[in-house]
Structures are given as structure tokens and as C-alpha cells.
Amino acid sequence: MWRFIGFRFLQAIPVILAVITVTFFLVRAAPGGPFDQEKAVSDQVRAALEARYQLDLPMHEQYFSYLEDLFRGDMGPSFYYPGRTVNDLIFQGLPITAELGFYALVIALVIGCLAGVLAALKPNTAQDYVPMSVAMIGICMPSFLLGPLLVLIFGIWLDLLPVSGWGNSAGDKILPSITLGAMTAAYIARLSRSGMLEVLNQDYMRTARAKGLPEYVVVIKHALRGGLLPVVSYLGPAFAALLSGSFVVETVFQIPGLGRFYIQAAFNRDYTMILGTTVFLSTLIVFFNLLSDIVAAWLNPRLRYQFRK
């Protein structure tokens, strides 16, 4: 197990380094400097600005100095918001995005697993078809469509819930969380259904029933562990999907989270902010992939043995 964890950790390092390097040079290669504003600045001001942001150094020195700062946890100043650092902006948005993502993940897991398991227990009946059709709709209905539709129905026509904001009025966290969680819930429902179906046909299930265990013990104690494995492996990708989904949801519901900052930085050509957020989010995603792999290996020993060649 430790060997497996160590191996996966070592694998994550080049990935993160690759992200940093690729992002850094991509952003530096972007046409138009960060100070090409509408107002023309004098050459002296430009030189002073470039010196302040270390843009006058050769590329490789900039790169290594950025790496050095990064390891000290400093992502530099924002190009767009004067006097603010990228760290400030990220940690201002992060708690909101994390809370939104957490609610969405809970919704996705509870609804998804419940629907999938129920469907698998009675395959090819209404108990199977109804939740799986809804899941198919969930997969084909992107969040940028579902969100506005929910706002239109519950916010405007029925006037039940607030249409935007986060933590300003009662119930304004409900629609964004549902919007963000819906597609993940749909994937989880499909995964848990097929995982459970496979497990339920195994011999050890027959053994458990033959021992005279009540059906709910058979399902909960014996089937769930194996049947929900695909869901655990999916949690890493699900986390990445939730993060990129939060770009849209935060834009639709005007939530001042990390995703909205990222999109705004993209429009403002705030290069340090793009660079910093990309590195930060990527590291987060790589880390969660790692975590979900480790949990999956803990639940399913067969996955570990692949590394003992």
C-alpha cells in the first residue's frame, strides 16, 4: 500500500512541474503585453513597470525566479488589480468555491448513488428506467442551460428562490448547488448502477444470501463496497468536472468565487492571475486524482498489485 502511495506521489510531481512550465511559457508567449492598455504610457513608466514585475529579465531567469517564488507560496502581484496579489484573490474566492463544490458533491453523491443502487436492484423495471432516463437528461443538459432554466422556473416564474448571489439572502445557495451537482449526479448514477449490477451477479452474493442474511445486510455490507468502487475512482475526475463547472455556475449566478475570478482574469488578460490560478487549480486537481486513486486502491487490493511488477 505504501509503495503504491509513494509511486503515485512520484508520478504527480512531473505532472505539476509540467503544468507550471507549460502555463508559464504559454502565458509569456501570449500576444500583447499586460501593460498594453488603452492609455499609452511613457517609455520610462513602462520600463519601471517591467522592472517591477521582472519582465526585463531573460526568459529563463523569469522562469526560475517564478518557480522560486512559487515554492515559497508567493504567486506575485496581479497585473490588473493594482496593489493586490494573486494570493489575495485566490484565497478570497476559494472558500466560496469550496463551499459550493462541497454542496454540489454531497448532492451528487447522495442522489447519484441512491438512484444507481435502486436501479440496479430491480433492473429493467420502472425503478430502473425512470432514474436512468433522468440521469440521461442530466448528462445531456449542460450546466449553462440547466442553471438559467432553474432560475427561470423557480426564481422568476414561481418566485420561490433568489436568482443570484451567495449568502446574501435565504436560500440563494440552493439553485447553484443543484446546478453544479446535477451532471455529476447523473454520471455517478450510471456508474453505481453498472458497478452494482456486476457485483450482484457474483458468487459471493449468492453465498451471503445462502447464509440466510437479510437482503438489506447483503446489499449494504457485501454489495456496496465492490459496487461503488467505480464511483470512488470517478471522484477525482468528478472534482475536476465540478471545478470547471463552477466557472459557469459562478458566472450564471454571479457568485464571487474562484471560477468567476478565473474567467474574469481571462478576459482582463491578467496574466499573473491566469498563471497563478491555473497552477493552483491544476495542483488541486492532481492532488484529488491522487486521493481518489489511493482510496480506490485501499478498497480494491487488486489495483495495488499492478505496481508490483
Next chain:
Amino acid sequence: MTSESGSIGSINTALEMPRGTSLWEDGWHRLRKNKLAMFGFFYLLLLILICLVTPWIAPYGYEEQNLRLGAVPPTAEHWLGTDTFGRDMLTRILYGGRISLMVGFIATAVALVIGVTYGAIAGYAGGKIDNAMMRLVDIFYALPYMIFIILLMVVFGRNLLLLFLAIGAVEWLVMARIVRGQIQSLRQQEYVEAAISLGLSPLTIIFKHLMPNALGPVIVYTTLTIPNVMLLEAFLSFLGLGIQPPQSSWGVLISYGVETMEEYPWLLIFPGLALTTTLFALNFLGDGLRDALDPKASRD
């Protein structure tokens, strides 16, 4: 499974044995029984046809404005209503569909070409080359691709060609894995050894002898990639990072629709319906094809 050559065929007729069906015929029979998949197939066929002839059948001009009319709900003249400039929504959805489908097919084709070539080389070469090539795929796979596409669109400007390449460049990874797995297992078979001993070049073996047998999973995965790509395009266009005006796609139309949905909900609902039903059809067809062509992959 495969149909036999002449002499055995004649014995079969003599014994009145049923004629052997090929894998493709088998698959087609299974697909035809799947009503949802067939619905998806014909829906897409119709949609593609309509999009191909749009310039000739569209009721109005693409940029034809009627400011005096403004936004009206569906009427006899404008089946799906008009937008705030009085432009016919049906016309705009048809033209948007051309772009959406084009992105879907071309970006998937890019992914297909890269993925198949890469996977086939890795699977055929085997050993250290294979190992190195697949480790690289693993690394790319761990990268958060959505963030990278946004980054690419920001850095290099927002044009259609780049959109194809950026999406294709991240979607080829799974394809490479599938093809590599297929080629690797097929490579052990006797007929490949026979082909090698006949002195055929690796390229001939890969493309004439191995690929036809690996085609099933490739077709299935291709069909399932198209809706992903279309979603990605709509996502980027919605955020304003994808298709730029005056061109328009379903994602662009939806993003306009959201701005005005309070007063003119049909501007959101119709493009949304167009995108969702198309994604439905593609997913149904993909699932059906998987059951039909790749029975091992479908577990239930």
C-alpha cells in the same frame, strides 16, 4: 464469425447451413433492434441533412434584421419567434447548428487521427517505446484539460481553427489508450505473425490487418466523443471564449438567450432544446453502437 471462402461456402449450401454473418452485419442487426439508438441515428441523419442545405431552405437571411418587429414569440411567419433585433430564430438555430456540428465532427476527427496513430504505434512497437509513449499519455491525462483549453483560447485568440485543434488535442488521449489496447492484444495472433513472415511492412500490417479488427471500439468511442466535444464548444462559447460573432453556434445562442430570458424565454429554450436533443441522440446512438459492436464493453 467471419464469412468463409468459396469451397466451405458450397459445403454449407449443400448441408443447408445458415450463411455466416460478418461482425458488421451482426452489429447492424443488434443496432436495428435498439429503438432508442435507431431514433438517435435517424435524428442525426436528418439534422445533418438539414444543416447541409440550410443556406437554401432557411426561411430568412442569417443577418436579416427587422428592428421594427423586435422580439416576438413563435408565430406563423417566425416558427420559433425572433430575437431582439427581429432576426428569425429558426434561421439562426439552423446556422448555429452548422457550426456546432462542424466543431463536433472536425475536432473529433482531429482527436481520432492523433489518437489512432499514436495508439497504433505504441501498441505495435510494444516494450520500452510503448511504455514511454503511454506514460506520456498518463501525464497528459492528469492535466486539467478544461483549464488548458481556456488558457489556449485566451493566449492565442479565439478562432475556429484553434478551437478544433485545442479540443482535438485534449480528446485524443482516451482514443490512444483504446487503440493501443486493441492493437496490443491483436498483435499476438497468428495471422499477424504470418503477415510479418510474409515480409509486409509494419504500416501495412497496422492499417490493413490490425486496424480493421480494432475498428469496433474506435467507432463506438468516436460516437461518444462527438457529444463531449459539442458540449465543450458550447461551454466555451457560453463563457465568451469560443465561437465569436458574427459566427454563431448553439452555445452562443444560449448565452444570448440567458441575458434576455426574463422577457423573452423562447430565445433560451429553443437553442437549448436543439443542443440537448442532439446530445441525446448522439449518446443514444453511442450507447447502442457499444452494445452492438463491442459487446464485451457493455456489462448489463
